[in-house]
Amino acid sequence: xxxxxxxxxxxxxxxxxxxxxxxxxxxxxxxxxxxxxxxxxxxxxxxxxxxxxxxxxxxxxxxxxxxxxxxxxxxxxxxxxxxxxxxxxxxxxxxxxxxxxxxxxxxxxxxxxxxxxxxxxxxxxxxxxxxxxxxxxxxxxxxxxxxxxxxxxxxxxxxxxxxxxxxxxxxxxxxxxxxxxxxxxxxxxxxxxxxxxxxxxxxxxxxxxxxxxxxxxxxxxxxxxxxxxxxxxxxxxxxxxxxxxxxxxxxxxxxxxxxxxxxxxxxxxxxxxxxxxxxxxxxxxxxxxxxxxxxxxxxxxxxxxxxxxxxxxxxxxxxxxxxxxxxxxxxxxxxxxxxxxxxxxxxxxxxxxxxxxxxxxxxxxx
Amino acid sequence: xxxxxxxxxxxxxxxxxxxxxxxxxxxxxxxxxxxxxxxxxxxxxxxxxxxxxxxxxxxxxxxxxxxxxxxxxxxxxxxxxxxxxxxxxxxxxxxxxxxxxxxxxxxxxxxxxxxxxxxxxxxxxxxxxxxxxxxxxxxxxxxxxxxxxxxxxxxxxxxxxxxxxxxxxxxxxxxxxxxxxxxxxxxxxxxxxxxxxxxxxxxxxxxxxxxxxxxxxxxxxxxxxxxxxxxxxxxxxxxxxxxxxxxxxxxxxxxxxxxxxxxxxxxxxxxxxxxxxxxxxxxxxxxxxxxxxxxxxxxxxxxxxxxxxxxxxxxxxxxxxxxxxxxxxxxxxxxxxxxxxxxxxxxxxxxxxxxxxxxxxxxxxxxxxxxxxxxxxxxxxxxxxxxxxxxxxxxxxxxx
Numbered sequence: 014x015x016x017x018x019x020x021x022x023x024x025x026x027x028x029x030x031x032x033x034x035x036x037x038x039x040x041x042x043x044x045x046x047x048x049x050x051x052x053x054x055x056x057x058x059x060x061x062x063x064x065x066x067x068x069x070x071x072x073x074x075x076x077x078x079x080x081x082x083x084x085x086x087x088x089x090x091x092x093x094x095x096x097x098x099x100x101x102x103x104x105x106x107x108x109x110x111x112x113x114x115x116x117x118x119x120x121x122x123x124x125x126x127x128x129x130x131x132x133x134x135x136x137x138x139x140x141x142x143x144x145x146x147x148x149x150x151x152x153x154x155x156x157x158x159x160x161x162x163x164x165x166x167x168x169x170x171x172x173x174x175x176x177x178x179x180x181x182x183x184x185x186x187x188x189x190x191x192x193x194x195x196x197x198x199x200x201x202x203x204x205x206x207x208x209x210x211x212x213x214x215x216x217x218x219x220x221x222x223x224x225x226x227x228x229x230x231x232x233x234x235x236x237x238x239x240x241x242x243x244x245x246x247x248x249x250x251x252x253x254x255x256x257x258x259x260x261x262x263x264x265x266x267x268x269x270x271x272x273x274x275x276x277x278x279x280x281x282x283x284x285x286x287x288x289x290x291x292x293x294x295x296x297x298x299x300x301x302x303x304x305x306x307x308x309x310x311x312x313x314x315x316x317x318x319x320x321x322x323x324x325x326x327x328x329x330x331x332x333x334x335x336x337x338x339x340x341x342x343x344x345x346x347x348x349x350x351x352x353x354x355x356x357x358x359x360x361x362x363x364x365x366x367x368x369x370x371x372x373x374x375x376x377x378x379x
Numbered sequence: 380x381x382x383x384x385x386x387x388x389x390x391x392x393x394x395x396x397x398x399x400x401x402x403x404x405x406x407x408x409x410x411x412x413x414x415x416x417x418x419x420x421x422x423x424x425x426x427x428x429x430x431x432x433x434x435x436x437x438x439x440x441x442x443x444x445x446x447x448x449x450x451x452x453x454x455x456x457x458x459x460x461x462x463x464x465x466x467x468x469x470x471x472x473x474x475x476x477x478x479x480x481x482x483x484x485x486x487x488x489x490x491x492x493x494x495x496x497x498x499x500x501x502x503x504x505x506x507x508x509x510x511x512x513x514x515x516x517x518x519x520x521x522x523x524x525x526x527x528x529x530x531x532x533x534x535x536x537x538x539x540x541x542x543x544x545x546x547x548x549x550x551x552x553x554x555x556x557x558x559x560x561x562x563x564x565x566x567x568x569x570x571x572x573x574x575x576x577x578x579x580x581x582x583x584x585x586x587x588x589x590x591x592x593x594x595x596x597x598x599x600x601x602x603x604x605x606x607x608x609x610x611x612x613x614x615x616x617x618x619x620x621x622x623x624x625x626x627x628x629x630x631x632x633x634x635x636x637x638x639x640x641x642x643x644x645x646x647x648x649x650x651x652x653x654x655x656x657x658x659x660x661x662x663x664x665x666x667x668x669x670x671x672x673x674x675x676x677x678x679x680x681x682x683x684x685x686x687x688x689x690x691x692x693x694x695x696x697x698x699x700x701x702x703x704x705x706x707x708x709x710x711x712x713x714x715x716x717x718x719x720x721x722x723x724x725x726x727x728x729x730x731x732x733x734x735x736x737x738x739x740x741x742x743x744x745x746x747x748x749x750x751x752x753x754x755x756x757x758x759x760x761x762x763x764x765x766x767x768x769x770x771x772x773x774x775x776x777x778x779x
Contacts (some may be wrong), residue, residue, distance in 0.1 A: 053396070084619075084620070084622065088621055088690055088691060091620075110627075111588075111619070112591050112595060112627065113591050113592050127775055139556070142557075142646075143592070143594070179478045179479075180554075183556035184446075184479060185559060186718040351758075352754055353758070356529055356537075357749065358528035358749075358751065361751055361754055
């Protein structure tokens with residue numbers, strides 16, 4: 014699957030205005046902000062891991078109490094997202110941890126509870142489960158259970174997720190649904206390099222615990238113009254990537270590129286598709302999705318994670334609750350199959366563009 | 380077996396009785412033990428390279444009894460493992476093996492020495508660097524290569540791949556992706572063995588990276604509390620992927636990390652040291668509960684085929700280990716020292732092994748990919764009546 018370079022600066026990019034000032038102390042950042050007031054248009058072509066790398070550099074530069082740690086991050090990390098950080102900021106701010114996810118998450122919660130920005134990396138989302146208790150029972154509930162006396166809002170967990178073509182059971186999982194079920198957490202998933210940089214900076218600076226899932230397939234493959242200044246994109250704000258009138262499609266991360274291709278095919282058959290990038294899964298932009306569904310009357314959700322209990326189920330239930338009378342057809346979900354993520358069967362398991370096109374047609378012709 | 384008789388005729392001029400190298404596998408599939416048709420050959424004593432270091436226990440002696448047959452068997456088995464891993468490297472680069480592939484070359488002595496000390500009723504469980512342990516537990520080459528290539532003839536029917544080899548009859552419980560998770564599992568196996576009263580033990584293997592996982596210590600505590608016959612083997616190859624042991628562990632003396640659980644530090648590149656330690660550990664575990672064995676070993680390849688293995692260590696270090704401590708070379712020297720075979724004969728064995736491996740690869744390549752319906756098998760026990768959507772959205776319902 015060749016994911017071609019996405020051209021930056023689409024019409025809908027005007028949504029981005031979330032650049033906040035006041036946090037940066039470095040004058041060079043402010044200067045470049047002044048120069049690039051247009052928002053996130055322009056910049057150099059960068060791939061996903063470079064964009065994320067830039068965001069991390071900026072995060073550490075602008076906040077002296079920000080720390081990056083995880084397994085093997087010192088030499089640049091297995092996906093090169095952390096290159097150059099230790100050389101620039103030193104071993105006290107960028108460091109390797111032993112192989113213990115539970116320890117990493119717990120340690121991050123503690124660090125954040127003292128007012129620091131703990132940017133922890135879990136090497137693959139498939140390995141996040143030992144940390145599940147710390148994330149769900151500690152990070153998510155810290156503020157609530159202490160009546161706001163304490164909080165660990167400074168925690169951001171970054172982790173690569175999703176299919177990569179040959180990852181098999183333990184290098185391809187999409188566990189976002191597990192975390193969407195936990196009040197107190199935010200879950201954010203970018204679709205492209207320029208989005209990732211802005212969203213990651215927003216996540217790091219957001220005063221709540223956030224899990225940032227990075228689509229690993231796009232680390233090298235997605236190339237886009239990314240402005241090199243400090244900018245943030247708003248959380249809990251979905252983006253309409255493509256306007257249409259017949260059916261609303263909702264997705265996130267790498268799956269959006271597959272959905273885009275499906276929309277192109279459907280377009281040729283006269284079906285006008287509206288494609289929405291949710292970006293933040295919780296708390297998600299219900300309003301944007303409802304506005305769209307009220308316009309089109311049909312909804313299709315697509316994600317790589319298995320269909321049963323996936324986050325698509327939540328979106329479907331919510332939309333049915335709020336847009337019942339407007340709906341012309343049942344909500345369609347084109348997702349991974351209910352099996353462990355397979356090895357050789359990956360192409361069968363994944364929600365491919367053909368499956369999405371089939372579902373679009375079935376929904377429109379209901 | 381054609382190759383064995385060729386060997387016999389070559390060594391006959393030395394006026395020696397037939398030496399039957401213990402053969403682990405044959406290329407036509409099916410497990411195969413070389414029967415001890417001939418005698419074991421002369422017995423002698425070998426000294427381990429370094430003494431053992433004990434923690435809360437008296438270390439065993441450095442003198443290890445062995446036979447010519449065993450020594451030749453070590454050579455053959457380790458050479459086969461080495462050859463297999465190198466062939467897997469080539470297959471991976473040719474994109475016949477996909478996914479993640481973690482190679483064991485350099486660490487063969489651990490697999491081979493351990494097997495020499497135990498029976499097939501003892502259980503072994505390890506993480507994902509499992510190709511050679513699978514072989515030593517009775518797996519054959521065709522099953523191995525087929526599984527690596529994701530084919531039907533593979534030991535897990537092509538559904539597991541490199542990281543998920545299993546062999547029930549061989550007492551090999553796999554093949555696990557999440558490091559550290561296999562250790563509590565192994566202690567659970569030991570728990571079951573205790574109930575069965577068959578005087579068997581479990582070897583739960585993990586690496587220096589996984590040694591820092593919390594669940595390891597939970598498992599150790601429970602095993603010690605309940606006196607389980609669990610032997611924890613830390614294969615310390617000094618790098619947890621890209622992180623050196625001294626950067627990951629406050630105390631890289633992994634054999635001491637059990638605290639109240641005794642431990643032994645072993646030269647993992649010396650098959651005889653491994654054998655002695657495992658024998659000692661089995662006796663200990665059956666009487667006194669858990670023990671940790673730290674195998675000081677080294678992997679020549681990177682962590683996996685996606686890792687060049689040179690960004691966090693120098694090439695000099697790798698070649699030094701190859702020169703000074705290579706397990707196969709050590710055994711070769713012993714064989715030559717004791718006059719069990721000539722240099723040429725050993726080279727012949729290696730040539731046969733090469734051919735065996737090539738034949739197995741060719742046979743494995745013939746095997747087809749699993750049928751698409753296999754995507755839905757083995758999720759639950761068959762016949763649980765649940766409906767699952769097939770490949771075609773909502774049109775192909777499958778009952779699993």
